[in-house]
Amino acid sequence: MDIPTNACIRTDPRWDKAVRHLGYEPVDILPENAGSLRTDADLISESQEKLARVKIVPDAQLTPRQMATLSLIREINHRNARVRDIHAAEIPPASDRVRTAGMYGRHDQNVYISTDQLEAGSQAVSTCIHEMSHHQTGKGDGEERHEEVIGSMAAAIVDQVSRGDYDQYLKNPEFVW
Amino acid sequence: MTEIVGFTLDQLATDIEALEQYIAGGGALQLNICTEDIPTEADLASLVLNAEQAGFAMTFPEVSLQSGVPTTSFTLSGSTPRSNYLGAGIPTGQWQVLIPLLTPLATIGIIAYGITKVGDISKAIMPILLVAGGIMVVSIALLRRPAERYLERGGRVPYLPSTVTLNNIPATVSGTKIKDIDIPSGDLKLSLPTAGIWLLLAYDDEIDHTTKVIKTWLISDVQDINNNFADGVPFSLLENAVKKVPQLEKVIFDQSIETGKTEPFLIETNRKARKCRFTLNGEVKEVACYYMVKVVKARSSTVYGGRLNPKEYLPSVVDLPDCTPLLENLPATRQKRKYIYALTNFNSGYYFTPDFSYERQGTALDILAKAKGAGESTIQIWNDAQTGYWKQFGYKEAKQSISIAEAEKLLGVARKEEVDQGRDPDRPAITLVEYTPYKRIRNIKGLYFPATVQTEFQKAKETWDKSGEKERERILIHIGYFPSERFFDWNELRQDRKIWIVDYFKEEHPGLFEGLTPSKKTATGYMTTNPPSPIEHNGLQYYVHMTFPTRMEAEEEAEGLRGSGSPSKILVKPWEGGYVVYEHPLTWDEEKEVFVPDTVHGWMKTPPLDFIEVEGVVYRRHINFPTRKEAEEAAAGLKHCKILIRPWEGGFVLYKYMSPAVRDFKPGEHTQNLIESVRDEKEAIAMYHDFADMADEMGDQTTADLYRHVAAEEEHHAEEFGQRLTELGGALKYEPVTAEFMAETIAVSGYKDKLDQAFQEAIQRARG
Incomplete structure (x- = not known):
């Protein structure tokens, strides 16, 4: 069997989507053939430890463009999900193969958006919708309900944008889609 | 307030049905059931679980002793049993379902019961009412069943505390026979400076589970302890002592209660005695008896004692002279693990047993690896069976210091043999010992004599004989066999420097034990009732x-x-x-x-109230805290509950709002199905809110409060659930998303393009 370079040992199919999220491909492999491959559980555990070191970037330290984007997605949250708050943040990479765009903290019900995602509204809104759907559903990545809510929430936001609900944020010249 | 009192389950079935009509419009029933014995927690849990399954809403039973009678009290909501909480009307004719649920209490033996109809369940759960109802029932129960019934039970209380406090001297109840001191057998003698001997007559008070000492006697005219307790204490001694206690009018012991004939009360021979009857302050009591003997020594005090009943509490000790034939007849080749220890120079040195080495330091493999890791060049080793490996390698001593390499070789042979025998090679019949840890554990040095019992016993005697009187008090000889479930009473050894034989292989050498006091294991297994605390x-x-x-x-x-x-x-x-x-x-x-x-x-000396009512709202106890600050911090984390913080005996109690309806709420089948059908937790919570709104519209404030509270609880649980799942690996604490994955999911949703288009149009519109 050809083992992909980004393989990890599958210990539980439940983790498949989560580890793919981290840039790894779970494979069924006997431990004696696994060599130095890590398990999916190890990867996730390491990822969680890294993510716990997230640092919130205070609003005052954001650029006008980042602040404009953050204001918009906070309003989107207020109208659609009501997570406790959305913070700009320096989020550690979730694994050595990916960078982290955003994060939802189950324990504090906050959404953290990477500051580089705030440079463009399209990235930030998409990230926001993804994370708010975690809050709405309580489900993890790849779970059907989570994906359903992403779709329905995106549809709602399209309607709201078309109605002009966010115009006051969009007219800010600092905002870039 | 309607009250019904009865005595049998059949009567209860009728009465409870009759009372049901009185509470058709609401309210609650308080049940107090007096039983022969105290129901266990398992009994109560079984009762509650069964009742809940049958649809009853009841408070968790409280058990208390009312005038010495175990009384189980609980409150049943009048609107139960429910099959559908949302359904209109209250089902009737189902209260008899409760009767078979009371089987756990019936098994114990129901003496009497009382049902009290109370107008409002919120009042019903107030402790004061429980107490008041309990007293009412118990007083009637006592009328029905004469006091003797309960007093007799004192003679068969199965478990009693084995402690007694006398003049603030901690007492250790340890045996039924004290005859191993100053025994003129020609063998070993232990000298025990004695200032006096006390005899205590005591009984256990089943109400507060303390030992009550009826009377103590100083046997000052008898200095020879051995003689006293070999022949028993003359009854006249007790009789005379009783006369000296003004409030103690008369004491009758044991068989005399049944036969009317007064027998001498001899400690040694009267072991069958179980009861004594005495009159104290005009009140006749008939109770289980103890005798206790307090030997006052020069430097310390120890109370010995024993219960006359039950017999299972006979000690596992015999005195040394009785064991002489045992020692002489022991086979020269020891079987299994039997050891003799002579522990000398009691306060300094090593002490070890092979069992300890095995349990505390791991297997021989572990010990060897540890010794190698520590850079040791030698290791102590002995053969467990005396006849095995040592002989084949020419060792004459059972314990010896050998090189690590040699130990590895021996271990290899031992392991191979275990494999050949089909046993676990990691538990070879060889023991490697490190000494150091025992310094820390016991700080006792000892010498291990691995030869035959007789030889070592002789050595021990010689050591004893050569030692001076002062030194003898520091010499301890312990003859024991391992493994022993009851190892030995270390405290007694430490305090008294006595000679004990602890346990033996009765099955293996039954003939050796003829004439000896039979041994019963007293320390196997744990307690079956909780020890008193505090x-x-x-x-x-x-x-x-x-x-x-x-x-x-x-x-x-x-x-x-x-x-x-x-x-x-x-x-x-x-x-x-x-x-x-x-x-x-x-x-x-x-x-x-x-x-x-x-x-x-x-914590507090007494448990705080579980429920308190303030302005018509019932709060349930949540957590106790030592400081108000901690209680308030915890309260801040409870977002959805009404909170009350009340001081209680030096601490603070955090109470949560818990309306009676909520507390007793059990979703009906229909509701349950609805809830279960909505697997999504958030939607379930939203559904509870919807139900609350519906109830509001219908003007049913109680139901609305109920659902709002359930929703709040669920939201609170949802947070905890997420954290718990994280611990279990079932869900992640953090849900990260990469830019790539995020883009992919939005694209999959099919709204990526629509979002782009909508925002770009809106930007153009907004900016004119």
Whole structure:
């Protein structure tokens, strides 16, 4: 069997989507053939430890463009999900193969958006919708309900944008889609 | 208030049905059931679970002793049993379902019961009412069943505390026979400076589970302990003593109760005695009796005692002279693991047993690896079976220091043999021993004599004979066999320097034990009832820390606690064949710079009220805290509940709002199906809110409050659930998304383009 370079040992199919999220491909492999491959559980555990070191970037330290984007997605949250708050943040990479765009903290019900995602509204809104759907559903990545809510929430936001609900944020010249 | 009293389950079935009509419009029934004995927690749990399954909403039963009668009290909501909470109307004719659910109590033996109709369930759960109802029922129960019924039960209380406090001297009840002191057998003698001997007559008070000492007698005219207890204490001695106690009018012992004939009360021969009847302050009591003997020594006091009943509590000890034939007849080749120890120079040196080495230091493999890792060049080794490996390698001593390489070789042979025999090679019949840990554990040096029992016994005697009188008090000879479930009573050894034979292989050599006191294992297994907590000792409250089957283990735990740097005071007490480590917790008060009772661990002296009512709202106890600050911090985390913080005996109690309806709420089948059909937790919560709104519209404020509270609870649980799932690996605490994955999911949703288009149009529109 050809083992992909980004393989990890599958210990539980439940983790498949989560580890793919981290840039790894779970494979069924006997431990004696696994060599130095890590398990999916190890990867996730390491990822969680890294993510716990997230640092919130205070609003005052954001650029006008980042602040404009953050204001918009906070309003989107207020109208659609009501997570406790959305913070700009320096989020550690979730694994050595990916960078982290955003994060939802189950324990504090906050959404953290990477500051580089705030440079463009399209990235930030998409990230926001993804994370708010975690809050709405309580489900993890790849779970059907989570994906359903992403779709329905995106549809709602399209309607709201078309109605002009966010115009006051969009007219800010600092905002870039 | 409607009250019905009865005595049998059949009557209860009728009565409860009759009462049902009175509460058709609401309210609650309070049931008080008097039983022969105290129901166990399992009984109560079984009752509650069964009742809940049958649709009853009931409070968790409270058991209390009312005038000595175990009384189980609980409250049933009038609107139960429910099949559908949302459904209209209250089902009737179903209360008889309750009767078979009371089987756990019926098994114990129902004496009487009382049903009280109370108008409002919120009042019903107030403790004061429970107490009032309980007294009412019990008083009637007592009328029905004469007091003798209960007093007799004192003779068969199965478990009684094995402690007694007399003049603040901690008492250790340890045996039924004290005859191993100053025995003129020509063999070993132990000299015990004796200032006096006391005899105590005591009984256990089943109400508060304390030992009540009826009378103590100083046997000052008898100095020879051995003679006294070999022949028993003359009854006249007791009779005369009784006369000296003005309020104690008469004492009748044992068989005399049945036969009317007064028999001498001899400790040694009257072991069958179970009861004594005495009149105290005009009240006749008939109780189980103890005798206790307090030997007052020069430097310490120890109370010995024993219960006359049950017999299972006979001790596992025999005295040394009786064991001489045992020693002489022991086979020269020892079987299995039998050892003789002569521990000399009691306060310094090594002490070890092979069992300890095995349990505490791991297998021989572990020990060897550890020794190698530590760079040791030699290791102590002995053969477990005496006849095996040592002979084939030419060793004559059972214990010897050998090189690591040699030990590895021996171990290899031993392991191979275990494999050949089909046994576990990791448990070879060879033991490698490190000595160092035992310095820490016991700080005792000992010598291990691995030769035959007779030889070593002789050596021990010679050592004894050569020693001076002062030195003898420090000499301990312990003859034991391992493994022993009841190792030995370390405390007694430590205190008394006596000679004990602890356990033996009765099955293996039955003939050796003819004429000896039969041994019953007293320390196997744990207690079947909880030891009392807190207990008072020297004016301090001690709380149960842990329980152990043997005193050895309890003492080890106590040593660990004492050596942990904690200022808490530690006490070891026997209880029902096991031993309890008690702790009087103390913490350092930085402001006052003194040690103060640790209310975090010690808590309040009495449990705070479980429910309190303020302005018509019933609050349920949530958590106790030592300080108001901690209680308020915890309260801040409870977002959806009404909170009340009340002081209680030096601490603070955090109460949560819990309306009676909520407390007793059990979703009906229809509701349950609805809830279960909505698997999504958030939607379930939203559904509860919807139900609340619907109830509001219908003007049903109680139901609305109920659902809002359930929703709040669920939201609170949802947070905890997420964290718990994280711990279990079932869900992640953080849900990260990469830019790539995020883009992919939005694209999959099919709204990526629509979002782009909508925002770009909106931007153009907004910016004119």
